[in-house]
Amino acid sequence: MKRFSLHATLVAGAFLALSTASWAGTITGTACISTLGSGLADVGSQSNFNTSCTGGNPVITFTTTSINFVDNTPAETFQTFFNSDPGAVSGIGGTLSASSSDNGSIWDFHGTGFNFSSSTTFSVTHDDGVQLYVDGTHLVIDAATPTAAETSTGSCGGFCTGNDSFDLYYSETNGSPAVLQFAPVPEPSQVSWLLFGVLGCALLLRRKFASQQ
Numbered sequence: 321m322k323r324f325s326l327h328a329t330l331v332a333g334a335f336l337a338l339s340t341a342s343w344a345g346t347i348t349g350t351a352c353i354s355t356l357g358s359g360l361a362d363v364g365s366q367s368n369f370n371t372s373c374t375g376g377n378p379v380i381t382f383t384t385t386s387i388n389f390v391d392n393t394p395a396e397t398f399q400t401f402f403n404s405d406p407g408a409v410s411g412i413g414g415t416l417s418a419s420s421s422d423n424g425s426i427w428d429f430h431g432t433g434f435n436f437s438s439s440t441t442f443s444v445t446h447d448d449g450v451q452l453y454v455d456g457t458h459l460v461i462d463a464a465t466p467t468a469a470e471t472s473t474g475s476c477g478g479f480c481t482g483n484d485s486f487d488l489y490y491s492e493t494n495g496s497p498a499v500l501q502f503a504p505v506p507e508p509s510q511v512s513w514l515l516f517g518v519l520g521c522a523l524l525l526r527r528k529f530a531s532q533q
Contacts, residue, residue, distance in 0.1 A: 345433035347387065351398065352379045352416060354426045354491070361424050364449030364491030365464040369426045378416040384409045387429055387488065391498040398422045401498055422492050429488040429502070436480035440504050444488070445471045447499040451489045455479060467494050473505075 352373040354361040360368065373379050380398050384405070391404040399418040402409040412418050436454070444450050444461055447469040452461035460474035476484075492498045 344435070345431050347384050347429055347431045349382045349384060349427060349429050350379050350414070351422070351425050351427040352377050353420075353424050361426075362449060362467060362491055362493045363464045364426065364446075364489050365451050366428075366453065366487070366489050368464075368491065369428050369489050372426050373428070379414045380412065380416040380418060380420075381414040382409050383411040384429070387500060387502040389498065389500045392496055394496055396422050396492070396496055396498055398425070401492070404498075422498065423495060425492045427488075427490040427492070427500075429486075429490070431486045431488075434484045434486065434504075435482050436476055436484040436504065437482070438476055438478045438480055440480055441473060441475045443471060443473050443503060443505050445469065445499060445501040446490060447497060448493050449491045450500075452502075453487045453489075455484050455486075464489075464491075469497075469499055 350369075350373055354368060355372045355377060356363075356368060382402065384402075386405060386408045388405045388408070389401055391401045393400045397419050398416070399412075401422055402412070402418070442452060442454075442460060444452060444463075446463070446466075448467055449464040450461060450472065451459065451464050452474060454460050454476060458477070458479055460476070461472045463470070463472040488500075488502055490500050492500075
């Protein structure tokens with residue numbers, strides 16, 4: 321029983337390390353109500369954010385530990401959006417009230433200190449438009465205009481080398497639901513090497529216990 325428990329702990333710990341190693345950094349956010357006209361307000365893009373959320377326009381700011389929001393409440397607000405990922409969001413501030421409706425809003429989730437590799441891929445599930453920039457200038461995902469839920473993917477393309485940053489721009493329009501889920505996808509080579517290492521450690525531990533009996 322001890323042998324099984326030790327092996328199980330080793331495997332669980334290794335998979336936990338894999339799942340958190342590339343997704344450990346700081347994410348801050350800023351959002352505002354788009355100041356662009358009808359139609360353009362639906363576009364989840366860097367240019368929409370830069371136009372709408374500057375020049376003294378009311379904004380809401382926050383920090384989050386993850387991006388896993390699914391807000392199905394009929395009367396959406398910034399606060400109900402935050403509440404849909406329990407415990408993730410903190411430090412809410414800015415000049416825009418969290419109780420305000422988030423319909424017609426544009427967001428920037430800015431991440432720093434992330435350890436992406438040259439082949440890291442990303443997946444974003446979103447109901448409205450998104451753009452993902454990595455390391456400042458690399459447009460990895462450009463799905464700025466859809467108004468129905470879909471999943472978009474992209475890759476670092478060889479330019480990520482560790483200590484990376486990202487900006488995920490998102491528009492929330494057309495009412496409930498509001499869906500935004502974003503994470504890097506584990507690389508097959510990482511998983512294979514991890515399993516190989518876990519198996520090797522388990523064999524060594526088995527020999528050790530056998531020799532002690």
